[in-house]
Amino acid sequence: MAFRYNSRSGGRILFVMVCKFTDGPYCNYIVYSDDEGKTWPYKYVFNSLPGAYSTIVKCEDGSIGIYYEDGTMSDHYSMNFISMPLEWILR
Incomplete structure (x- = not known):
């Protein structure tokens, strides 16, 4: 899942994936x-951990929110939500 972080800033895109x-x-x-x-x-x-489906949002405070599945590639995955400041990604 990808999204444009701020359409006015031009070209800033975030993408969540398992790879x-x-x-x-x-x-x-x-x-x-x-x-x-x-x-x-x-x-x-x-x-x-290995994962599966995910989605990404910009939270009201400007942080990045990610809702995703993780697990051990067995029959059981857990659903999780985390948020982080953009600065963590730009290290």
Whole structure:
């Protein structure tokens, strides 16, 4: 799930996904682009467990809210909500 963080700032997009960027396990990531998705220079692991469906919102206080499934790829996943400031992703 992707969304434009602030349409007036031009090009700022956040995207939540489960993927494998390194030789490690599949993880729950949020990635950030400030050039309309041409590059994704910021990647942040918000949960190191495998996951499934997720959605993302901008909270009233400006933080990023993520509702997602995580688990061990068995029959049981847990639903979670976390929020974090944009600055955590831009480290």
